[in-house]
Amino acid sequence: MNKELKKFTPRLVWFIFPYVLISVFTVLVFYKSGEIFWFKKTITAQSIERRNFIYGAAYSNLPNNFRLVAMEISSPKIIALGSSRVLQFRSAFFKDSISFYTTGGVFKRLEQLRVFLESLPEESLPQSIILGLDQWWFNAQYDSMIKIKNDLIYNKYSWIDNWSGIEYWQKFYSDLWHGKIELKKIWANNYSDVEYFGISARMSGFGYRKDGSRAYGNIISEGTTIKSRIASAIDSAKSNSGIFQWTNSIDKNSLNELRILLRFCKKHKIAITGFLPPIDVLVWSELKKQPAHFPHFFNLYNQLFPIFRDYGFHVYDFSNPENYGSNTFEMVDAVHGSEKSFLKLYLELLRSDTYLNQYSDSTFLKTELNKTKGNFDVFGNK
Amino acid sequence: MLFNSFSFLLFFPIVTIAYFLLPFRFRWLWLLAASCFFYMAFIPVYIFILALTILVDYVAAILMERQTGSKRKLLLVVSIVSTALILFVFKYFNFFNDTFSSVAQLFSYQVPAYVYNIILPIGLSFHTFQSMAYVIEVYRGNQKAEKNFVIYSLYVMFYPQLVAGPIERPQNLIHQFYEAHDFNYQNVTEGLKQMAWGFFKKLVIADRLAIYVNEVYNHPGKYEGAPVILATIFFAYQIYCDFSGYSDIAIGAARVMGFRLMKNFDNPYSSQSVTEFWRRWHISLSSWFKDYLFIPLGGSRVAVKKIYLNLAIVFVISGLWHGANWTFIVWGSLHALYVIAERFFGIATDKSSTENSTSNFYYKIPRQLFTFFLVCFAWIFFRANTVSDAFTLISSALHFSFHSTNLPAPGILYYCFSGIIILEIVQSLMKEKEFFSLLMSHPRWIRITAYHLLIISILAFGVFNNSSFIYFQF
Numbered sequence: 001m002n003k004e005l006k007k008f009t010p011r012l013v014w015f016i017f018p019y020v021l022i023s024v025f026t027v028l029v030f031y032k033s034g035e036i037f038w039f040k041k042t043i044t045a046q047s048i049e050r051r052n053f054i055y056g057a058a059y060s061n062l063p064n065n066f067r068l069v070a071m072e073i074s075s076p077k078i079i080a081l082g083s084s085r086v087l088q089f090r091s092a093f094f095k096d097s098i099s100f101y102t103t104g105g106v107f108k109r110l111e112q113l114r115v116f117l118e119s120l121p122e123e124s125l126p127q128s129i130i131l132g133l134d135q136w137w138f139n140a141q142y143d144s145m146i147k148i149k150n151d152l153i154y155n156k157y158s159w160i161d162n163w164s165g166i167e168y169w170q171k172f173y174s175d176l177w178h179g180k181i182e183l184k185k186i187w188a189n190n191y192s193d194v195e196y197f198g199i200s201a202r203m204s205g206f207g208y209r210k211d212g213s214r215a216y217g218n219i220i221s222e223g224t225t226i227k228s229r230i231a232s233a234i235d236s237a238k239s240n241s242g243i244f245q246w247t248n249s250i251d252k253n254s255l256n257e258l259r260i261l262l263r264f265c266k267k268h269k270i271a272i273t274g275f276l277p278p279i280d281v282l283v284w285s286e287l288k289k290q291p292a293h294f295p296h297f298f299n300l301y302n303q304l305f306p307i308f309r310d311y312g313f314h315v316y317d318f319s320n321p322e323n324y325g326s327n328t329f330e331m332v333d334a335v336h337g338s339e340k341s342f343l344k345l346y347l348e349l350l351r352s353d354t355y356l357n358q359y360s361d362s363t364f365l366k367t368e369l370n371k372t373k374g375n376f377d378v379f380g381n382k
Numbered sequence: 383m384l385f386n387s388f389s390f391l392l393f394f395p396i397v398t399i400a401y402f403l404l405p406f407r408f409r410w411l412w413l414l415a416a417s418c419f420f421y422m423a424f425i426p427v428y429i430f431i432l433a434l435t436i437l438v439d440y441v442a443a444i445l446m447e448r449q450t451g452s453k454r455k456l457l458l459v460v461s462i463v464s465t466a467l468i469l470f471v472f473k474y475f476n477f478f479n480d481t482f483s484s485v486a487q488l489f490s491y492q493v494p495a496y497v498y499n500i501i502l503p504i505g506l507s508f509h510t511f512q513s514m515a516y517v518i519e520v521y522r523g524n525q526k527a528e529k530n531f532v533i534y535s536l537y538v539m540f541y542p543q544l545v546a547g548p549i550e551r552p553q554n555l556i557h558q559f560y561e562a563h564d565f566n567y568q569n570v571t572e573g574l575k576q577m578a579w580g581f582f583k584k585l586v587i588a589d590r591l592a593i594y595v596n597e598v599y600n601h602p603g604k605y606e607g608a609p610v611i612l613a614t615i616f617f618a619y620q621i622y623c624d625f626s627g628y629s630d631i632a633i634g635a636a637r638v639m640g641f642r643l644m645k646n647f648d649n650p651y652s653s654q655s656v657t658e659f660w661r662r663w664h665i666s667l668s669s670w671f672k673d674y675l676f677i678p679l680g681g682s683r684v685a686v687k688k689i690y691l692n693l694a695i696v697f698v699i700s701g702l703w704h705g706a707n708w709t710f711i712v713w714g715s716l717h718a719l720y721v722i723a724e725r726f727f728g729i730a731t732d733k734s735s736t737e738n739s740t741s742n743f744y745y746k747i748p749r750q751l752f753t754f755f756l757v758c759f760a761w762i763f764f765r766a767n768t769v770s771d772a773f774t775l776i777s778s779a780l781h782f783s784f785h786s787t788n789l790p791a792p793g794i795l796y797y798c799f800s801g802i803i804i805l806e807i808v809q810s811l812m813k814e815k816e817f818f819s820l821l822m823s824h825p826r827w828i829r830i831t832a833y834h835l836l837i838i839s840i841l842a843f844g845v846f847n848n849s850s851f852i853y854f855q856f
Binding site for chain 2: 004008015019169
């Protein structure tokens with residue numbers, strides 16, 4: 001061995017030893033918790049073998065990529081397409097023979113929906129789509145509000161850099177330092193009805209079920225006051241910020257983008273049922289005080305209706321939960337309805353939309369709804 | 383492949399260890415294969431464009447060496463035009479087409495502006511200029527045409543400097559590929575230290591400053607006064623730390639394997655004139671323009687008016703080199719204006735005169751600050767998305783109010799200022815000695831602690847979001 005190399009090697013080993021130690025510990029925790037996993041193996045377990053577990057990673061965007069690939073592999077007949085506001089649709093809403101997956105939470109912009117559908121192989125395209133259209137997607141200012149662009153869905157298979165970004169290690173150690181992570185819970189393997197994978201899932205039960213829907217676990221409970229759940233949304237509506245940024249007209253580019261999406265679906269014989277997702281009743285009242293600032297909430301349905309009609313599809317306005325029999329207590333926060341709220345919304349869809357009736361048993365769903373005692377969950381983690 | 387990616391964390395040790403383990407005769411091939419892999423991590427098919435440039439210049443240089451007179455010149459022209467044509471198609475076609483269409487419309491002609499959605503091959507401007515330097519040097523007889531195709535390919539593709547320089551001269555680099563570099567303790571440790579410092583500049587300072595700068599510059603008109611001024615100063619440091627950080631990593635990575643690349647930055651914001659700034663900023667590019675454009679145009683040995691014209695040409699082309707956008711042309715023109723004005727008023731045309739005056743503290747500081755102000759003003763155009771955005775930002779900056787509470791991302795200001803202060807302290811210490819050599823006079827435990835602190839700072843405060851280097855787009 002070269003003399004210089006002999007001098008260098010032990011010094012290097014001693015120098016990097018603490019970093020190796022820290023890395024090994026981190027990898028061990030990530031591995032043990034299920035935060036890192038074998039991509040396809042896990043997808044197969046959840047989508048094909050129908051193993052019941054909740055996957056909730058705390059430090060990566062993998063859930064998004066994971067769920068898109070899961071959807072692609074399992075090729076469900078019906079999908080819910082949209083932002084996190086379609087995450088409360090459940091496979092239990094449909095008959096046993098009907099496969100369902102919600103891709104909610106992955107998409108941040110209207111055009112991403114089309115790009116995603118276009119990227120799917122023909123045989124993976126669904127028969128029917130329940131399309132949630134966030135009202136602020138039709139605000140021309142929206143593009144500058146969001147940071148995540150289309151690359152989100154283009155990188156769905158690139159997992160090495162996703163997982164190992166030291167960015168997440170920084171957050172991990174910060175959370176560990178602040179007591180947000182308990183190693184005991186990470187190590188615990190106490191499964192009851194369902195397995196938990198990922199630090200978020202292990203710590204709080206927060207994650208995604210096999211139908212793509214979101215389990216909130218204990219991060220949001222019915223005990224939380226309504227005021228605290230909606231306070232920031234009301235402030236945003238008053239102060240022209242965030243998703244409630246004001247505008248004076250509906251964005252024509254977004255309407256065009258919607259037309260392109262509907263045209264694609266029509267061409268591929270995919271049935272579309274569109275809807276405007278619910279907003280908390282109290283927030284809705286606040287928006288109503290200043291209608292001139294929110295045409296994309298109050299005039300949107302009138303503009304969407306003829307567009308959907310032109311392609312032979314239907315769209316429904318569920319912006320105000322009271323319109324389908326829900327209320328403020330059944331909202332998880334200002335813009336997300338609970339599973340119970342969404343079951344009511346879906347029953348209303350079944351009443352109005354004859355097409356979806358072939359996939360669901362409304363009598364069974366009504367019975368399940370009536371049996372529910374709380375305001376949030378109906379089917380639990382089944 | 384990005385230096386600040388997990389892939390590079392694996393790539394670098396594998397390539398380096400294998401480089402030292404392999405017998406000398408296989409090292410060229412190994413480095414070339416590694417460089418191809420590095421380049422193909424971006425858009426694999428673009429390797430063929432690079433291969434075409436390499437092939438054309440390789441053949442042209444060999445033929446050129448055998449010819450004399452007009453045939454030799456013709457081969458030079460063919461080589462330069464073909465290389466420049468690739469650059470034009472990928473980088474400037476849309477810009478010139480759009481500009482031509484707009485000008486035609488001014489004269490009531492309707493010329494449709496066809497826009498081709500072409501993604502610019504990464505680092506195209508860098509390796510194009512490096513190839514041009516080679517054929518020009520062969521033409522001038524300063525460099526022998528390289529017969530070994532692998533070595534010549536490696537000269538263009540050597541992975542540390544492939545995508546963002548330093549733009550090397552053949553005389554400095556090619557002969558190094560023929561030298562058997564044994565494992566050298568000093569080279570390895572110095573190289574690693576320089577890489578660590580480069581990572582610190584990029585990940586801890588530049589990427590943190592970018593958060594503030596992007597918020598202000600991507601929303602022109604949203605902020606007024608102090609935030610805009612602060613964002614401009616931050617951008618000056620961001621681009622410096624981003625690019626000089628890249629250069630440090632490149633130079634360090636090459637040095638670990640025993641290669642010496644040219645210095646690219648020399649504390650540019652300590653300059654006392656814009657002319658001096660250009661001797662310290664992106665040295666490999668400014669010297670390229672000096673050697674291959676300014677001097678062939680006549681340099682300083684022509685009439686004064688012709689010198690001014692030559693300077694204007696060099697700086698406008700330098701602006702255009704950075705990007706096909708009017709913002710870069712305005713940026714280049716502003717620097718031309720500064721340098722011509724300094725020549726006209728006889729300010730700092732000679733480095734030695736500057737150094738003589740440095741003893742006068744009260745003379746030096748205002749000049750340094752004024753130079754920094756001029757450079758920052760030009761950076762506004764460089765960073766703004768459009769010329770109109772730049773004017774909006776300038777106008778917003780003038781609405782100065784001490785009562786403005788509308789600060790973007792106030793939480794990161796502490797990090798931004800701390801990063802800049804650390805940078806300035808280290809750079810002021812580095813004036814006297816080489817990087818890290820200052821520490822060598824201290825006991826070993828102090829040195830080791832300092833290195834650990836540097837790495838821990840990178841891990842704890844670095845921004846790890848795989849953000850690209852600014853100069854990659856050029």
